[in-house]
Amino acid sequence: xxxxxxxxxxxxxxxxxxxxxxxxxxxxxxxxxxxxxxxxxxxxxxxxxxxxxxxxxxxxxxxxxxxxxxxxxxxxxxxxxxxxxxxxxxxxxxxxxxxxxxxxxxxxxxxxxxxxxxxxxxxxxxxxxxxxxxxxxxxxxxxxxxxxxxxxxxxxxxxxxxxxxxxxxxxxxxxxxxxxxxxxxxxxxxxxxxxxxxxxxxxxxxxxxxxxxxxxxxxxxxxxxxxxxxxxxxxxxxxxxxxxxxxxxxxxxxxxxxxxxxxxxxxxxxxxxxxxxxxxxxxxxxxxxxxxxxxxxxxxxxxxxxxxxxxxxxxxxxxxxxxxxxxxxxxxxxxxxxxxxxxxxxxxxxxxxxxxxxxxxxxxxxxxxxxxxxxxxxxxxxxxxxxxxxxxxxxxxxxxxxxxxxxxxxxxxxxxxxxxxxxxxxxxxxxxxxxxxxxxxxxxxxxxxxxxxxxxxxxxxxxxxxxxxxxxxxxxxxxxxxxxxxxxxxxxx
Numbered sequence: 001x002x003x004x005x006x007x008x009x010x011x012x013x014x015x016x017x018x019x020x021x022x023x024x025x026x027x028x029x030x031x032x033x034x035x036x037x038x039x040x041x042x043x044x045x046x047x048x049x050x051x052x053x054x055x056x057x058x059x060x061x062x063x064x065x066x067x068x069x070x071x072x073x074x075x076x077x078x079x080x081x082x083x084x085x086x087x088x089x090x091x092x093x094x095x096x097x098x099x100x101x102x103x104x105x106x107x108x109x110x111x112x113x114x115x116x117x118x119x120x121x122x123x124x125x126x127x128x129x130x131x132x133x134x135x136x137x138x139x140x141x142x143x144x145x146x147x148x149x150x151x152x153x154x155x156x157x158x159x160x161x162x163x164x165x166x167x168x169x170x171x172x173x174x175x176x177x178x179x180x181x182x183x184x185x186x187x188x189x190x191x192x193x194x195x196x197x198x199x200x201x202x203x204x205x206x207x208x209x210x211x212x213x214x215x216x217x218x219x220x221x222x223x224x225x226x227x228x229x230x231x232x233x234x235x236x237x238x239x240x241x242x243x244x245x246x247x248x249x250x251x252x253x254x255x256x257x258x259x260x261x262x263x264x265x266x267x268x269x270x271x272x273x274x275x276x277x278x279x280x281x282x283x284x285x286x287x288x289x290x291x292x293x294x295x296x297x298x299x300x301x302x303x304x305x306x307x308x309x310x311x312x313x314x315x316x317x318x319x320x321x322x323x324x325x326x327x328x329x330x331x332x333x334x335x336x337x338x339x340x341x342x343x344x345x346x347x348x349x350x351x352x353x354x355x356x357x358x359x360x361x362x363x364x365x366x367x368x369x370x371x372x373x374x375x376x377x378x379x380x381x382x383x384x385x386x387x388x389x390x391x392x393x394x395x396x397x398x399x400x401x402x403x404x405x406x407x408x409x410x411x412x413x414x415x416x417x418x419x420x421x422x423x424x425x426x427x428x429x430x431x432x433x434x435x436x437x438x439x440x441x442x443x444x445x446x447x448x449x450x451x452x453x454x455x456x457x458x459x460x461x462x463x464x465x466x467x468x469x470x471x472x473x474x475x476x477x478x479x480x481x482x483x484x485x486x487x488x489x490x491x492x493x
Contacts, residue, residue, distance in 0.1 A: 002049065002365040002454075002455055003049060003292065003295045003365075004049050004050035004291065004292065004295065005048060005049045005050055005290060005291060005292040005293070005294075005295030005296035005299065006048040006049060006050035006051045006286075006289055006290055006291060006296065007050060007289045007290075007291045008050050008051055008052050008055055008289070010288075010289045011051070011055060011059075011285060011286060011289040012055065012058055012059050012062065014285040014288060014289065015056075015059045015283075015284075015285045015286075016059050016062045016063055018283050018285050019032065019059075019063065019171065019204075019206075019283055020063070022202070022204050022283055023066075023170050023171060023202075025202065025274075026200060026201060026202025026203075026274070027200030027201070027202070028170050028200065029169075029170055029172075029194070029199065029200060029201040029202070030170065030171055030172070030201070030202050030203070030204055031172050031174060031186075031187040031190055031191065031201060031202070031203050031204075032171060032172065032173050032174065032187075032203075032204050032205075032206055032283070033174050033183045033184050033187050033203070033204070033205045033206065034056075034173050034174060034175045034183070034206050035183075035205065035206060035207040035208075036207060036208055036209070037056075038056050038057050038060065038173075038175060039053065039054045039056065039057040039101065040053050040054070041053050041054075041055070041056060041208070043209075043223075043227055043303070044208050044209075044286075045455075046299060046302075046303050046306075046455075046478055047219075047220050047223045047296065047299050047300045047303050048220070048286065048290070048296060048299070049295055049296070049299050049455070050291070051286075056206075056208075057105060060107065060173065061105060061106070061107070063171055064105075064106060064107055064108075066169055066170045066171050067107065067108070067169055067170075067171040067172075067173060068107075068108045068109070068110040068167055068169040068171070068172055068173070069102050069107055069108065069109045069110065069173050069175060070109075070110050070111060070112075070113060070165060070172055070173065070174050070175070070186065071095055071098055071099070071109070071111075071112045071113070071175055071176060071177075072112075072113045072115055072174055072175070072176045072181045072182050072183050072186045073091055073092065073095050073112060073113070073114060073115065073176060073177060073181055074091075074115050074116050074180060074181045074182055075114050075115065075116045075117045075118065075120055075123040076116050076120075077091045077177075077178075077180070077181065078090075078091065078092050078114075078120070078122055078123045078126055079120045079122050079123060082178070084177060084178060091177040091178060091181075092126050094177035094178075095112055095130075095177055098175070098177065099112075099135065108169070109135070110136060110165060110167055110169075110172070111135060111136030111137060111138055111165065112130055112135060112136070112137050112138070113137075113138045113139075113140055113163075113165070113182075113186050114126075114127060114137065114138070114139050114140065115140045115181060115182030115185060115186065116140070116141075116142050116182065117139040117140060117141055117142075118141070118142060127139075136165075138162070138163035138164075138165055139162070139163050140162040140163065140182065140185065140186060140189060141161050141162060143158045143159075146185075147258070147261045147262075147265070148261065150261065150264045150265055150268055151268075153265060153268075154192060154265055154268035154269055158192075159188065159189040159192035159193070160192065160193075160196075162189045162193075164190070164193040165190060172190070174186050174187050179231060184205075184262075187203050188203065188262075188265055188269075191203055191269050191270075192269055195269050195270065202274060203266075203281070204281055204282070204283050205255075205278075205281045205282050205283070206282070206283050206284060207282060207284060208284055208286055209221065209223075209224035209227075210224050210225075210235045210250045210251065210252055211250070211284065211286055211287040212238075212249045212250050212251060212279050212282055212284065212287065213249060213250075213287040213288070214250065214287050214290075215250070216235055216236070216237060216250050217334065218297075218300075219296075219297050219300035219301050219304070219335060220296060220297075220300045221235050221250060222235075222300070222304060222331050222334065222335065223300040223301075223303045223304050223307075224252075225327070225331060226303070226304045226307040226308075226327075226328050226331055227303075227307060229307070229311070229323075229324035229325075229327045229328055230324050233252045233253065233254065234252060234253045235250055235251075235252055235253075236250070236251065236252065236253055236256055237249070237250065237251075238250065238251040238256060238277050238278055238279045239256065240256070240259055240276060240277035240278060240279075241276070241277035241278070241279040241280065244276040244277055245276075245277075249277075249279040251278045251279055251282075255278040255281075256278055258278075259277070259278045263275070301335060301337050301341065302341075302342060302457060302478075303478075304328065304331055304332060304335070304337065305332070305337060305338075305339060305341060305342050305480075306342075306457075306478060306480045307328055308325070308328045308329065308332060308339070309339070309459070309480035309481065309482075310480065311324055311325040311328060312325070312482075312483045313463060313481060313483045315483065316483035316484075342363075342457060342459065343363055343369055343457075344361040344362060344363045344369060344457050344458060344459040345361075345459045345480075347361040347369045347371055347459075348360060348361035348371065348459045348460060348461050348482075349461060349482075351371050351373060352373070352461040355373050357373045357374050357375070357380070358373065358374040358379075358380040358460065358461050358462045359371055359372065359373045359374070359380050359460070359461045360372050360379075360380040360381045360383070360384040360458065360459070360460040360461075360464070361384065361458070361459055361460075362384055362388050362453070362456050362457070362458045362477065363456055363457040363458075364388065364391065364392065364452070364456055365452070365455070365456065368391060370384060370387050370388045370391050371384060371387065372384030372385070372386065372387050372388075374423065375423070376422075376423065377407065377411070377423060377424060378423055378424050378429070379421075379423045379424065379425055379426070379464070379465070379468055380460060380461070380462075380464075381425070381426050381460065381464055381468040381471070381472060382423070382424050382425055382426050382428075382429045382468075384458075385426050385429055385430075385453075385475075386401060386402075386429060386433075386446075388453060388456075389401070389433075389446040389447070389449050389450065389453075390446060392446075392449035392452045392453075393442070393445045393446045393448075393449045395442055395445065395446060399442060401433060401436065401440070401442060401443045401446050402429070402432045402433055402436050402443065403436055403440075406432045406435055406436055407424070407432060410424060410428055410432060411424065421465065425465065425467045425468055425471065426467075426468055426471040426472065426475075427467060427470075427471045430447075430450075430471070433446065433447050434447060450475065453475045453476065453477055454475065454476030454477070455476060455477075455478070456476075456477050456478070457477075457478050458472060458477045458478060458479040458480070459479070459480050459481070459482075460479070460480075460481045460482065461481075461482045461484070462481065462482060462484050462485060463481045463482070463483070463484065463485055464479075464481060
């Protein structure tokens with residue numbers, strides 16, 4: 001049974017109520033800058049066991065009658081064909097993907113804002129594409145000396161030149177395909193336009209991490225630093241909050257550094273600032289929903305170690321040690337942790353050393369370590385998967401779950417199709433197991449145990465194929481790899 005450290009139901013209640021309170025504070029209309037992922041927030045799910053990857057989406061759905069989504073995308077990112085590393089798609093395609101998903105949940109998407117628009121041909125073409133699809137598009141333009149020239153910014157030649165987004169919803173969520181898309185600027189521009197029209201509206205920021213009411217060096221907050229090592233984010237004490245209230249809270253460097261300028265912009269728009277600190281701007285209630293700090297501590301440390309593994313793989317490819325890797329190793333030293341603190345790592349490496357074969361290991365929620373080694377028939381991930389399902393179902397190692405009459409045709413087909421790797425991958429194993437489950441009760445029993453793999457720690461002694469990685473991801477496991485290829489191929493690796 002997986003130990004929980006976070007009360008998700010409490011979070012949904014508290015978070016939605018807190019946002020409602022913030023809407024009321026500003027007279028019934030709030031622009032909410034939404035950092036991070038609204039759905040599929042697997043980082044939060046890993047460091048806060050009990051947090052559901054779609055928790056923030058469920059929270060928004062509680063407010064959907066009052067909410068609309070606005071997606072911001074930077075024109076420069078469209079021009080450069082910037083790619084989301086986790087999905088392998090460009091930011092402009094991700095905008096379309098996000099719209100589909102929000103529509104699928106029944107959320108209203110009010111439109112797309114093209115920030116930093118300078119009549120770039122590729123951006124104009126994307127704008128036309130969106131309009132042809134019936135999507136509202138708004139242009140926001142570069143402002144010289146942004147964000148320092150506050151007088152220019154808060155004028156008809158600054159925010160005033162931007163398209164105004166009309167909305168009669170009380171909650172306008174500003175989101176984006178990735179960082180640096182201009183979400184905050186969109187919010188502030190709207191506040192300027194709303195104020196000119198005599199409409200009361202406010203701004204708030206929703207960032208899950210760092211968690212403002214946890215200690216600066218709490219592993220949850222350090223795990224956030226590890227996750228954003230490439231962005232150079234640093235957690236720090238909010239000096240403005242400490243001065244205003246005498247209370248120590250945590251924020252990250254960009255918000256703290258930008259607050260004096262942001263505060264001045266608020267004063268220019270409203271006449272006075274509604275906030276005394278960056279922490280004041282936030283609405284995150286996650287820290288109030290941790291129910292077992294020890295569970296959260298352990299989960300966060302494991303996440304840092306997994307991030308370290310990922311950067312080791314990147315280093316192997318880049319042939320040099322990155323600043324990101326140095327940063328994570330420093331965090332590991334602060335916490336006194338090493339790769340040995342993940343039992344799956346030593347288990348996989350030890351078996352690989354004795355068998356001279358690639359090995360994948362998984363740590364089940366009851367603490368058992370299950371391994372699988374590569375063979376001509378199975379990849380190491382496939383062998384591990386079968387062994388783990390047997391262990392979860394109390395089925396003996398000697399029992400064959402998949403009949404050779406099912407295995408062999410799949411193998412023969414791969415040979416006929418001239419596949420370079422004819423060993424069976426986890427997705428193929430699951431299909432074969434599903435076929436056998438129609439006739440074999442034990443196979444059916446093993447297949448039903450698949451939900452027990454969710455959230456389990458996995459480690460492989462070689463970088464697995466993309467197919468293996470994707471299947472392990474879909475199963476909900478947290479997988480890492482040693483920075484070694486299984487062969488010397490260049491293209492096929």
